[in-house]
Amino acid sequence: MSFLDRLFGRPEKRAAVSAEPVLPDLWFPRGPGNPENLATVLACVNAISSGIASLDAYVYNTAGNTRTEAPNHPVSRLIRQPNRTQTWPDLMEWALASVLLTGNAVMVVEYDGAGRPTALTPIPWQCVQVDRLKSGRLRYTVMAWQGVTRTLLDNEVFHLRDRSDDGLVGRSRLSRARDVFTGAAALQDYSLNMWQNQVVPSGIVSSETGALSNDQAKDLKQQLQERAGGTNNARRVIVLPNGLKWQAVGISPEDAEALESRKFSVQELCRIYGVPPPIVQDYSNNTFTNAAQASLWFAQNTLVPWVRKIEAEFKRSVFGASNPYELVIDMSSLMRGDYATRWQSYGVAIQNKILTVNEIREQEGYNPMQEDAA
Structure with missing residues (x-):
């Protein structure tokens, strides 16, 4: 729906469906069979979701050859308060947990009469049905959510996917490695x-x-x-x-081997989510050296791909592909390395006039020096 359509309240015509609707991937049962009953799954999901939720996000205008922050953009206000009941960290934590467990996270983009985004409303994946229209666009049917059934098009929905097999919906990692999950759950029940x-x-x-x-x-x-x-x-x-x-x-010996296999299942589940074992408190093969590098590896190889997906999906669904604005999630706090290495790199940056002292102080959370601020 275009800006003028939203402004004048014009109804949008939607073509007939050309394919069967795709139902959510909820192969795992609720209750005792929930994947988060496994401590490793819960720890991996918490590590990724809370890690990204803790990062600052900004809106930038990329028009021309410069990139300037846009704190007054409507999406900047969404970052401060995305909906009535959630803060930005709450929303990001929910979205990442949903996509890690079900392969999908869906939020409805709410607009005002002028076409400005005013809220991001999270929708449980089990309430969403996706199908492709003859025009090639995706239609989202939100079934009986809070007593109301809504039909939305792809530009009205923020849809974060894990790797997809059909381009419509993502597929959960646990469903791809079902034997790993069921084996770990069986070992836990046996123990x-x-x-x-x-x-x-x-x-x-x-x-x-x-x-x-x-x-x-x-x-x-x-x-x-x-x-x-x-x-x-x-x-x-x-x-x-x-x-x-x-x-x-x-x-x-069989029982002892079963107990030992539980340790191996921790490593298997960590591989599924791409989380280093020390991040989920598995220190069985840990040394001081690899523990120091685990957080940096986690940021570069686990969090960065999800951050890029979130930024790209904001560009598609909230801003629009032709819009000069974009969302940037700042990962500098996770990518700067240890304290000594960080300050050594700052010295090189100052010497080569890449950064000023006040820019470095801002990154480290200090107030600017008065003589430089004048």
Whole structure:
């Protein structure tokens, strides 16, 4: 819909559908089967979403050969308050978490009568249906969201996708590596059940006086479960009557291997999201040197691709391809390296007249020097 169409409230004609609608990719169940029940998935999603949400964003005018900040642009106001209930970090955190878990994050771009963007309204992916019109444009049907069904075109929707197979919708990484996720979930369930029922693998009760009757065996089993079963009774002393003998049984090699496999599943899930294990507190193969580089690697190889996708999608859906304005997410705070290296690079920048002292002080959060500010 053009600026004049929005200004005069003209209805937009939409062509008939030429393809079947695409339904959201929600292959994983809610509740106990939710991917975020796995600590590694939750940690990876939190690391990426909160990392990008913490970065400052600016609107720049790129007309001509210069780039100047535009703090009074309507989108700059959106960055300060994107909607009534969320701040910019809240919105970015929601969007990244949605796209990392479902492959898609959809927000409706709300406009005023003059065609200026006034809000970004997040829509749960399970409420969205996407199909392609004969004209080639995408149509978004928001189904029964807050009691209302809306139909929108692609220029009215901010749609952040993970890698897509058809160009319409993104596909979640967990659905691409479903066996990795289900294997990790199964190992977690197995380990949980093993510890909750630790009396079962911990030992065997035998009788030196003869076989026990069914009633005696049943009564003994009940008493052991009540007095020694479960985590609340772990390590308690057991007194066995009538010549009964307790024989301890250690963890079998298979069980030990299953527990060790859980460590490997952490690395597998980190690979899916491109997150270095130290970022999610896995220090099993950590040294001081690679820990110092993990954050920089994380910023360059994990966060930068998502930042570029967000900036490009803002250009497409909010600004428009021919608009000279663009959104820039400032990653300098993550890319500057450690303290000593940063100040060494600043010295080179001053010596070669690339930056001034006050520009460096601004980047480091200091007020400008008075003699330079005059």
